[in-house]
Amino acid sequence: MRAFLGGAIALIVTWAGSAGGATLGDPTTDATLFAGLVEKYRHGDSDDAIRELIGSARSLGMMSVMRRAAKAPAKASAPARMALAALPAAVMLHTEAGLYLYGQNDATRAWVHWSQARALAEVALTERDQDEFLRAWYPALGSYFLGRYLAVDAIDFLEHGLKRFPDEAPIALALGEAHEVRGTFAEGEIMSVRPRPLTEGRGELLAAEHFFRGVLARDPSLVEARLRRGRVLDLLRETDAALAELQQAGTADSDKVRYLAHLFTADLRRRRSELPAAREEFALALEAWPGAQAASLGLAEALHSLGERGEAASVLGPAIEERSPPARPDPFRSYHFGDREEQRRRLEDVKAMARR
Amino acid sequence: MQAVVLVLSLSAVASAQPPRARPPRFGSRVEVVKLSVLVRGSEGPILGLGPADFEVRDNGVAQQVERVESEELPLSVILALDVSGSMKGETLVEVKRAAHGLVEGLHPGDRGGLVTLASTLSLQPALGGDFGAIHARIDALEAEGGTSLMDGAFAAVALGDAAAGHVLAMVFTDGHENASWLREDDVLDAARRGEVVVYGVRIGGDGWGLCMGDGGVPVRDASAFLDLVTSATGGRLVKAASPERLRQAFLEILTEFRTRYLLRYTPRGVERPGWHRLEVRVKGRAAKVTVRKGYLRTP
Numbered sequence: 076m077r078a079f080l081g082g083a084i085a086l087i088v089t090w091a092g093s094a095g096g097a098t099l100g101d102p103t104t105d106a107t108l109f110a111g112l113v114e115k116y117r118h119g120d121s122d123d124a125i126r127e128l129i130g131s132a133r134s135l136g137m138m139s140v141m142r143r144a145a146k147a148p149a150k151a152s153a154p155a156r157m158a159l160a161a162l163p164a165a166v167m168l169h170t171e172a173g174l175y176l177y178g179q180n181d182a183t184r185a186w187v188h189w190s191q192a193r194a195l196a197e198v199a200l201t202e203r204d205q206d207e208f209l210r211a212w213y214p215a216l217g218s219y220f221l222g223r224y225l226a227v228d229a230i231d232f233l234e235h236g237l238k239r240f241p242d243e244a245p246i247a248l249a250l251g252e253a254h255e256v257r258g259t260f261a262e263g264e265i266m267s268v269r270p271r272p273l274t275e276g277r278g279e280l281l282a283a284e285h286f287f288r289g290v291l292a293r294d295p296s297l298v299e300a301r302l303r304r305g306r307v308l309d310l311l312r313e314t315d316a317a318l319a320e321l322q323q324a325g326t327a328d329s330d331k332v333r334y335l336a337h338l339f340t341a342d343l344r345r346r347r348s349e350l351p352a353a354r355e356e357f358a359l360a361l362e363a364w365p366g367a368q369a370a371s372l373g374l375a376e377a378l379h380s381l382g383e384r385g386e387a388a389s390v391l392g393p394a395i396e397e398r399s400p401p402a403r404p405d406p407f408r409s410y411h412f413g414d415r416e417e418q419r420r421r422l423e424d425v426k427a428m429a430r431r
Numbered sequence: 432m433q434a435v436v437l438v439l440s441l442s443a444v445a446s447a448q449p450p451r452a453r454p455p456r457f458g459s460r461v462e463v464v465k466l467s468v469l470v471r472g473s474e475g476p477i478l479g480l481g482p483a484d485f486e487v488r489d490n491g492v493a494q495q496v497e498r499v500e501s502e503e504l505p506l507s508v509i510l511a512l513d514v515s516g517s518m519k520g521e522t523l524v525e526v527k528r529a530a531h532g533l534v535e536g537l538h539p540g541d542r543g544g545l546v547t548l549a550s551t552l553s554l555q556p557a558l559g560g561d562f563g564a565i566h567a568r569i570d571a572l573e574a575e576g577g578t579s580l581m582d583g584a585f586a587a588v589a590l591g592d593a594a595a596g597h598v599l600a601m602v603f604t605d606g607h608e609n610a611s612w613l614r615e616d617d618v619l620d621a622a623r624r625g626e627v628v629v630y631g632v633r634i635g636g637d638g639w640g641l642c643m644g645d646g647g648v649p650v651r652d653a654s655a656f657l658d659l660v661t662s663a664t665g666g667r668l669v670k671a672a673s674p675e676r677l678r679q680a681f682l683e684i685l686t687e688f689r690t691r692y693l694l695r696y697t698p699r700g701v702e703r704p705g706w707h708r709l710e711v712r713v714k715g716r717a718a719k720v721t722v723r724k725g726y727l728r729t730p
Contacts, residue, residue, distance in 0.1 A: 345617075368551050369612040372582055375589055376613055379621050382729045388593030391586060395546065397555040407612065408550060 102140040106155035109137040109165070117164045117430050125171050129184075138191045141165065145198040163208040166192045167429035170216060174422070177223070189216075197235060208428050210240055214249040215421040221253055222413045226260075229253040244290045248300055251286030254279045255307055256411050276310075283307045298327040306339050317343060325359070331406045334364035338407060341373055353377045366394055369407040462703075462728075463497075464489070466694040467597060467628045467665055469687065469721035470713055476690035477718055478502070485694060488710040492700040500597070500693045505540040507558055507594040508533070508685070509627075510565075511587045513604035514547045518574040522634065525674035526603060529632075529681040530569045533601070534562050536685045544590065545569070548583030550576035550610045558594050577610030580653050584629065584660055585618045591627035599688045601681070602660075603632040608653040615656055622663045623706075623727040628691070630666040630684045631657035634674060665723035704730040 108131070116124035128134060141158060144151035148159055158165055173188035196209055213236030220229035233250040240246055258279030287304035290297055305320030321343070324336035341356030357374035361367060371394030378387035409417075466487070470477045482496040510530060518526065530545075537543055543565050544558035556564040580602075587600035622629060633654060654668070661668045669680045694711070701707065708725045 368582075372552075372585065372612045376585060376617055376621060379589055379592070379624065380617075380729060382624075384589070384592045384625070387589050391589050392554060392557060392593075395552040395554040395586060396557065397553045405551070408610075 102136070102143075103152045103154065105133050105136040105140045106144065106152050106158065108133055109141055110154040110158040112137075113158045113161050113165050113168060116168045117161055121168075121171070121426070121430070124168060125175055128168060128172050128188075129176065135187075138169075138187070142191070142194055142198075145195050162195060163205055163212075163429040166196045166208075166212065167426055169195070170212070170422075171426070174219070193232070193235065197239070206240075208425070209236070210243055210245070211421075211425050211428060213237075213240070213243075214245040215418075215425045217246070217249045217253065218413050218418050219422060221249075221256060222415055222418045224412065226253050226256045230257070242293065244294055244297060244300075247286045247290050248297070248303075251283045251290065251300070251303060252413075254283035254286065255303060258283055258307070259310065259411060280307050280311050284311065298324055298329060298332045302327075302332050302336050302339075305336065309339060309343050314343065314347075330363050334360050334367060334370070334406055335410060337363060338367075338370050338373070341370070341377075345373065345377060350377050350381050354381070364403070364406065366402045367405040367407070368394055369405050371395070463695050463697050464707075464726065465626055466696075466709070466711065466722055468692045468694055468711055469665070469690065470692065471719045471721070472717065476687075477713070477716070478690065480692060480713065482694075484714055485692075486710075486712045486714055487694065487696055489696075489698050489707050490701045491708070491710075494696045494698065496694050496696050498695040501691070502689060504597045504693055505542070506537070506688065507542045507544075507591065507596050507598045508537065509544050509546060509558060509587045509591050509594075509598070509600045511546040511548060511583045511600060511602040512572070513549075513578055513580065513583070514572050514574050515549045515578040515605075515607070515610075516575050517578070517605050517607060520574075522605065522674045523572065523574045525677045527569050527572060529603075529677035531566060532678045533681040533685055534565050534569070536682060537562060542594070542596075546583055546586050546590070547572065548579050548586075548604075549574075550579065552579060552582055552586055554586070554590070558590065578604065578607050579610040579612070580604050580608040580656065581611035581613045581615055581618045583611075584656075585613050585621055587629065588618075588622050588625045588627050588664075592625045597688075597691070597693050598627045599685075600627045600629045600664075600666075601632065601684055602629060602657065603634075603677075603681075604653065604657070605635045606633050606653050606657075608656070619656075619659055619663060620727060622660050623723075623725070624729070625664070627664060628666045628688070628723075629661050629664040630688070631661045631668040632671060632677065632680045632684070633657055633668060634671045634677065663723065665721060667721075704728055 112124045112128050115121075115127075128137070131137070140155060144155035144159055148156060151159065169188040169192035173185040173192065176182075176188065177185035196212065213233060217229045217233040217236065220226075220232060230250065230253045233246055233253060236246045237243065237250055258276035260276070284304060284307045287300045287307065290300040291304065301320050302324040305317050305324055308314075308317035308320060318340065321336045321340045324332055325340065327333050327336070337356045337360035341353045341360060344350075344353035344356055354374060354377040357370050357377060360370035361374065364370065371390055375387040375391035375394075378384070378390060404414075468485070470480060478501065480499065480501075482499045485496045485499065487494045487496055510533065512526060512530060514523070514526075534543060540560075542558050542560050543562060544554065544556060545565050545568050547553045547555075555568050584600075584602050587602055591598040591600050657668045669684060671677050671680045698707070706725055706727055709722060711720050711722045713720060
């Protein structure tokens with residue numbers, strides 16, 4: 076998708092180069108239009124504002140004039156300065172326009188808006204309250220990209236965020252996750268969501284480990300970073316270090332982290348043909364998250380391997396039997412690409428900040 | 432190819448040991464090997480054979496076939512259907528038609544169960560004799576999510592292992608895999624250990640290349656896996672050229688499975704743990720015997 080981003084920027088630059096022509100509209104008018112949309116987004120019907128921005132024939136004109144204004148606020152027109160004064164809303168307006176278009180399978184136009192949002196954010200947001208918005212905006216949108224399997228774009232985007240906020244743990248954690256996904260899925264050997272022996276993905280996993288280690292150095296209590304570092308170390312075949320991290324993560328308060336820590340420990344043990352130990356860890360995972368399918372499948376498979384086939388079926392059957400209400404979703408299912416509901420909620424939180 | 436079944440004789444063990452809080456560990460088990468065998472001649476399946484007609488070698492050692500059952504034997508059929516997002520539209524319609532046809536082909540005394548595989552597995556109904564419940568479930572199927580083919584194949588094998596009688600697992604997919612927890616090698620080992628015959632039905636193109644599935648998530652063609660798991664258990668993979676051919680493929684498998692024999696013998700003269708290479712022949716006549724290549728026993 077990087078091609079989309081490059082294409083989007085090229086499109087804006089091309090347009091901007093000719094924007095002074097009479098046929099393309101007046102920059103002040105464009106700035107006025109955009110300022111109006113930002114105000115509507117902040118205080119009125121945000122969906123209307125998004126639709127108007129997308130549908131306007133002046134959309135690219137608005138983007139061009141605002142990019143220029145963001146780079147040189149002192150030289151900007153009054154309406155452009157007004158829009159800049161509410162910049163989180165302007166950034167979020169373009170962000171949401173991109174989300175809408177991406178949902179309509181119009182990735183090219185989505186990236187035009189996302190690149191505009193980033194350009195505005197990086198050039199113009201300098202105030203402390205705007206920093207608060209950005210610290211939330213980068214990881215929220217990065218997670219959204221990852222949830223749409225856009226790991227390369229998530230990395231590109233989050234790297235910009237980390238450059239601006241080098242000590243921001245959520246951004247570094249999200250960046251590590253994106254590298255972890257790249258490393259996990261880099262192989263041409265994908266048969267399941269679990270990785271195969273690594274070659275090409277090694278560099279990405281090393282990068283992920285670097286970011287997780289950095290996060291833990293700043294805040295050792297961040298158990299998700301510890302869990303992910305343990306998993307990545309296992310994938311890198313640094314078994315002892317992996318076990319140490321996973322065991323520590325296995326004592327976390329969070330059911331989800333504890334479940335995944337035991338699940339990954341079990342996976343490590345199973346791969347080493349340590350079947351009784353694997354069985355024990357799968358059982359501990361199920362204590363943390365009863366009924367989870369990944370752990371149930373793992374436990375059933377370990378039992379089957381141990382010759383306890385009747386018990387394997389008695390573990391597996393209830394775990395996959397359809398029930399009402401449905402069981403809590405297995406956290407492993409959202410481990411790599413995130414939980415879409417959580418991603419939506421984070422974007423809503425950022426939107427609320429932008430509309431304050 | 433074939434199905435090997437380990438039958439655990441529990442009653443003798445249970446009476447000889449004191450009660451325990453945990454399930455019995457079957458330390459002193461008597462194991463009977465069950466082999467599902469397809470015998471074909473130039474005119475089609477050869478029926479009416481008895482124990483004396485078969486020659487079975489387990490790791491090269493001749494075995495005494497104790498019992499042979501065939502057409503009269505009730506079947507336990509576990510149908511594992513891919514209902515991932517890629518199945519939407521005409522394919523799902525035809526899969527439902529094929530599945531209904533299969534269930535209509537079951538006899539009184541047979542048992543059926545349905546596992547659906549998407550991002551997660553779902554078992555409904557469990558193996559039993561309520562065919563109406565299976566039809567109702569088939570009608571309600573919707574296609575969405577990823578494909579956990581490895582997990583689905585394992586579930587069919589593991590649940591089948593706990594079922595009585597002659598067990599058929601039929602796994603249908605459009606050939607992509609992207610959501611399983613279990614690894615291919617572990618599932619293949621389970622199939623080799625188990626007693627279930629796995630038949631596969633696949634629709635779509637061949638190949639091992641990566642492609643982009645629903646929502647851009649990478650998926651991998653799994654034809655080779657299906658080939659391996661079906662041949663490991665004595666079944667086979669049927670490739671349907673179009674959705675309209677699925678019903679025929681499903682019925683072809685059921686019909687073929689009913690012509691299989693179920694042989695039982697108690698292994699003698701061979702070490703228990705490890706891989707047991709099997710050779711099965713029909714004495715005194717030209718016949719093609721399809722049976723699993725062997726079976727695996729843990730120490």
